[in-house]
Every structure is written in structure tokens, then in C-alpha cells.
Amino acid sequence: MARxxxxxxxxxxxxxxxxxxxxxxxxxxxxxxxxxxIDAARLEAAAAELHAAGAEALPILGSVAxxxxxxxxxxxxxARWGGLDILVNNAGVIGKRAALDLTDEDWARVxxxxxxxxxxxxxxxxxxxxxxxxxxxxxxxxIYSLVAAPERLAYCASKAAVAAMTKVLxxxxxxxxxxxxxxxxxxxxxxxxxxxxxxxxxxxAPLVRRTPVGRLARPEEIARAxxxxxxxxxxxxxGHVLAVDGGWTAYGxx
Ligand SMILES: NC(=O)c1ccc[n+]([C@@H]2O[C@H](COP(=O)([O-])OP(=O)(O)OC[C@H]3O[C@@H](n4cnc5c(N)ncnc54)[C@H](O)[C@@H]3O)[C@@H](O)[C@H]2O)c1
Numbered sequence: 001m002a003r004x005x006x007x008x009x010x011x012x013x014x015x016x017x018x019x020x021x022x023x024x025x026x027x028x029x030x031x032x033x034x035x036x037x038i039d040a041a042r043l044e045a046a047a048a049e050l051h052a053a054g055a056e057a058l059p060i061l062g063s064v065a066x067x068x069x070x071x072x073x074x075x076x077x078x079a080r081w082g083g084l085d086i087l088v089n090n091a092g093v094i095g096k097r098a099a100l101d102l103t104d105e106d107w108a109r110v111x112x113x114x115x116x117x118x119x120x121x122x123x124x125x126x127x128x129x130x131x132x133x134x135x136x137x138x139x140x141x142x143i144y145s146l147v148a149a150p151e152r153l154a155y156c157a158s159k160a161a162v163a164a165m166t167k168v169l170x171x172x173x174x175x176x177x178x179x180x181x182x183x184x185x186x187x188x189x190x191x192x193x194x195x196x197x198x199x200x201x202x203x204x205a206p207l208v209r210r211t212p213v214g215r216l217a218r219p220e221e222i223a224r225a226x227x228x229x230x231x232x233x234x235x236x237x238x239g240h241v242l243a244v245d246g247g248w249t250a251y252g253x254x
Contacts, residue, residue, distance in 0.1 A: 002030030003231055008081040010034040010073075012064050012121055013091030015042035017190030018140065021219035022088050022226050027055035029227070032081060034058040036073045036121075037091070064091045064117030074124040083132060086230055087125040089118045089139040089162075094192060096201045099153045107154045114158035115165075122169055122180070130176040136230045139166050141184040143245050159184075163241045170239030179238040181229040186245030188217040212247030 009026050013019040014035030023033045027050050037043045040061050047059035060076055062069040077084055092114045095106055118139055129135025144156040145163040163182055170180040187193060187207050193216070196202035208215055225244045229237060243249050 003227070003233070004086070005030035007031045007085040008034070008077065008083060009086035009088065010036060010077060010084055010121070010125070011088040011090055012036045012117065014088075015039050015046045015059075017192060018185070018188060018219045018222045018226075019088065019090040020046050021223040022090065023050060023057075024053075025220070025223040025227050026086070026230075027053060027057070031086065032056040032058075034060060034073075034077050034080075034084075036060045036062055036064065036070075038063050063113075064089075064121055065112040067120050070117070070120040070124055074128075078128075083128050084125055085129075085135055087121060087135070087137045088226060088230075089121050089137065091117055092140055092192075094152070094155050094196060096151050096196070098151050102153055110154035110158050114155070115161050118162055118165060122165070126169065126173060126178065129178040130173055133177045135178045136232070137169070137178070137180045138226045138229045139180070139182040141166070141182040141241055143184055143186050143243065143248050145182065145184045145241060146243065146249050166241060167239045174238055179229075179235070181238060182241045183222060183225050183229065184241050184243045184245065184249070185222045186211060186217055186243075186248040188219055188222055190219055210248065210251070211245075212251055215246070217244065217246060 004026055009031045011019045011023045014023045015037035027033050033050055043059045047057040050057035058080055060073045062073050095110045139162050141162045142159040145159040148156050166180050166182040222244055225242055
């Protein structure tokens, strides 16, 4: 029996990168997949791919960055499936600028998507999951939920707050059968990183040297950790932030 057979899952930012790898992995284990993303072309391609692989896929064009579009997305899921069992709060953006140069707009953009978006989606999912007495949520944190990097004030603050939100929601909803966990990936080979490299904002060579495992992560490796946290067999795991970072946050030497 597939681990997630028939389960109704929403992956935000599911059209690319870690989100798409997670959607593929969930679909391969029997889940039905709703994808909420702002990239129309990639969204359609992702849904077509999942459908061709035999999964039920519901592409929803929209943003996590506001309560109204999120409520509309959940209404679409309700209309199709009558509820939700799994939420992967994955949509996120980065921003690189020294703290003293950070504009209100820079700050607001990262916070709106990375933090407010996680709250809006978790609140909609929690209402449904608490009412039905079951559900699992995984939020995308980062190594920067746990440690710091210069010129990434908004990103680090947003991801640290996601870790805190994960724990609060976990303890509020545990008695209702709803688990809330987070993964904290190191650097992963996705377009998020590729775009920063192309923009001259990131050099992966020192990052690889800084990583004990000696390479960046593949999106599928993060997806596997997400599925572990979502797996109903791991019912005693909640409120946990799981580093999937090749040893990055363990490393404290020269
Ligand atoms: N790639 C990494 O190295 C890395 C490391 C740690 C954590 N993360 C986190 O993992 C998550 C996914 O990262 P990724 O590398 O796969 O990114 P990505 O840029 O490859 O994909 C992100 C997806 O989210 C979508 N998206 C962006 N803004 C959105 C919005 N407002 N509403 C809905 N969808 C939106 C994009 O269109 C895209 O399809 C993010 O939260 C990121 O912070 C990534």
C-alpha cells in the first residue's frame, strides 16, 4: 500500500525546484496533488507531468502572499476534494542586500512570501485539519532558520520565524491529530540558487567547500526528508526542524 494513497496534498511553489520534487515524490506514493504557484507556464507543465505519471493534479495559479488568494486556492481544493490532508509550505524567495541598504520594499517582499504566506496557508489548512482531526504540515525553513549569513537579514529573519511558527502550531494542534514540522535545507541545486549565481550574487565553490558532505543537495533529497515528516507512520514526530544540510549547521571549525 502506498504511504500516501488517496491523500489530498497542497504544495505551494510546486511548479519548480524542491516543491516540484516533493510533488513528484508524493504523487509516486499515491497522493493527489494541488500545486499553487505564480508561474503559469511551469505550473501547467508540472501538472501535465504529474497527470501523465498517473496522478490527480490540480494546478492553481496564484500567490501565497495574501489572505484572499490563499482562501481562493483552498476553496478550489474544497470544491474538488472536500478538504486537505497534507500541506507543504514551500513557496519562498531570497534577497541579498546589506542590512543598512535594505529598503522597506525588500523587507516586505521577503516577509510577505516567506513568512506571511506560510501563516496564511497554515491557517487555512489548520482550520480544515483540526476539524477533521488529522493532517500533516511541513514548512520549508533553511539552514538560516538556525544560523546566520550576512546580507540576508530578511531571509534569515523570515526563516527563523518559520521555525518558531512550526513549533507553536505543532503544540497547538497536536491534540487534534495535526502534526507540523519543518525541514531546514542547506544549499540545494534549484533555480533559486541558479538565478543568484547568474546574477553574480552567489558563488557555489566556497559553499561546497564549507559543506562537510562536499556538494550541494539535490531537490529529491529534500523531498525525501519532507515525506519522512509527512508519513503517518511517524506520528510521534511534531514540532521538529530537521536539518538536511550535508553537515552545514554541525560544522563549527575553521
Ligand atoms: N534552493 C535552496 O538552496 C534552498 C535552501 C534552503 C531553503 N530553501 C527553501 O525552499 C523553498 C523552495 O526553494 P527552491 O529552491 O525550490 O525555489 P525555486 O525558486 O526553484 O522554486 C520556487 C517556486 O515557488 C514559486 N513561487 C515564488 N513566489 C511565489 C508566491 N508568492 N506564491 C506561490 N508560488 C511562488 C516559484 O514560481 C517557483 O515555482 C523556499 O522556501 C526556499 O527558501 C531553498
